Amino acid sequence: MPKPICYAEVSLHPLAWEQLKAHYEITSDDSRLPEASAALVYSVPDHWAFSESTSRLKAVACHSCSSSAAAWMKEQGIALTLAHSLWRTVAEHTLALMMAAARNIVPADRAVRNGEWSGQDLKIPYSGWDFQQKTIGIWGMGKIGIELAGLISGFGMNRLYNDCRRLPAEQEQRLGIAYASVEDMLAQADYFCILLPLNEQTRGALGKEQFARMKKGCILINTARAGIIEEQAFQEALENGTIGAAGLDVFWRENDVQPAYLAERTNVVLTPHLGGSTYECDMVLANAVLERK
Structure with missing residues (x-):
C-alpha cells in the first residue's frame, strides 16, 4: 500500500x-x-x-x-x-553565537586543530570577554526576544530592550529588563542582538547613522534578517572596530559564497540560517x- x-x-x-x-x-x-x-x-x-x-x-x-x-x-x-518551540530554539542559537563571538571559540578551535598550540601561548590572541557586569541590548522584544531575556537572566548582565510595543511593567520586572531608546541601547550595549521582523519600517534600520552611535567594540548578533542592517555600513563598522565581533545566522546573500570581508575575518562567527534547526x-x-x- x-x-x-x-x-x-x-x-x-x-x-x-x-x-x-x-x-x-x-x-x-x-x-x-x-x-x-x-x-x-x-x-x-x-x-x-x-x-x-x-x-x-x-x-x-x-x-x-x-x-x-x-x-x-x-x-x-x-x-x-x-510549533511555538521555535522561539526558544532561535533564542538559544542567539545565545550560542554571543558566546562563540565573545570567547573566540571558532578561531581558537581552528588554531588548536592546526597545531598552533605547540610552542605558542594561545591565551594571548584568543582571550575573550565576559558577560557579567556587561550591558546587552535586545532590539525586538517579541517571542524570541522574551525567550532570550529569560535565558540570560543568570549572567549578571544589565539588560535593555527596544520594541515598537513596550512590555507591561510587571513583565519587565519579571524579566529584569528595562526599556530604552535605540540610541541609548547603541551607546551602552556591549552586546547588541537584533531580533526584529523585516518589514518596510525595519529594512535598513541599522545604518551608518546608527553605527556612529554604537559603543566601540560592541559584539553584534543577528539571528533575524540581514536586510535590517545596511551591508555597506556594517562592513565599515566591522573594519573600523566599531563592531568588535559579530555572530551572523542571516546574510544578504544566502545559499551563496560569502564575501571576503566576512569569510576571512576571525572575529565573525557565521552559521547558515540554523537558528531554528x-x-x-x-x-x-x-x-x-x-x-x-
Whole structure:
C-alpha cells in the first residue's frame, strides 16, 4: 500500500526526516501539493484557503499562521499545530553565537586543530570577554526576544530592550529588563542582538547613522534578517572596530559564497540560517503530522 504524501517545504534534522519518511512519502514539489494529506511549512500561505490544491489536507504543522488561514483550517476540519518551540530554539542559537563571538571559540578551535598550540601561548590572541557586569541590548522584544531575556537572566548582565510595543511593567520586572531608546541601547550595549521582523519600517534600520552611535567594540548578533542592517555600513563598522565581533545566522546573500570581508575575518562567527534547526524543534512539526497519519 502506498504511503500518504506529506508536503514539506522546511528542512528537517536527519533523524526527524527518517521518522517522517517511515510513514510518509515526502515531497517539496508544489505540483504535488494537491495529493498531500499533510504539510510541514514555516508559515501557512493565505492563498491555500479554499484552494483545490489543498483540498486533501488533514494536518498542517507550522511555526506561524495568520488568523484567516487558521479559521479556514478549522472550518475544513484540518488539524493545525503551531510549533511555538521555535522561539526558544532561535533564542538559544542567539545565545550560542554571543558566546562563540565573545570567547573566540571558532578561531581558537581552528588554531588548536592546526597545531598552533605547540610552542605558542594561545591565551594571548584568543582571550575573550565576559558577560557579567556587561550591558546587552535586545532590539525586538517579541517571542524570541522574551525567550532570550529569560535565558540570560543568570549572567549578571544589565539588560535593555527596544520594541515598537513596550512590555507591561510587571513583565519587565519579571524579566529584569528595562526599556530604552535605540540610541541609548547603541551607546551602552556591549552586546547588541537584533531580533526584529523585516518589514518596510525595519529594512535598513541599522545604518551608518546608527553605527556612529554604537559603543566601540560592541559584539553584534543577528539571528533575524540581514536586510535590517545596511551591508555597506556594517562592513565599515566591522573594519573600523566599531563592531568588535559579530555572530551572523542571516546574510544578504544566502545559499551563496560569502564575501571576503566576512569569510576571512576571525572575529565573525557565521552559521547558515540554523537558528531554528534542532532535532527537538523539528520533531514538534513531524510529530504533529505523524499523530494524524
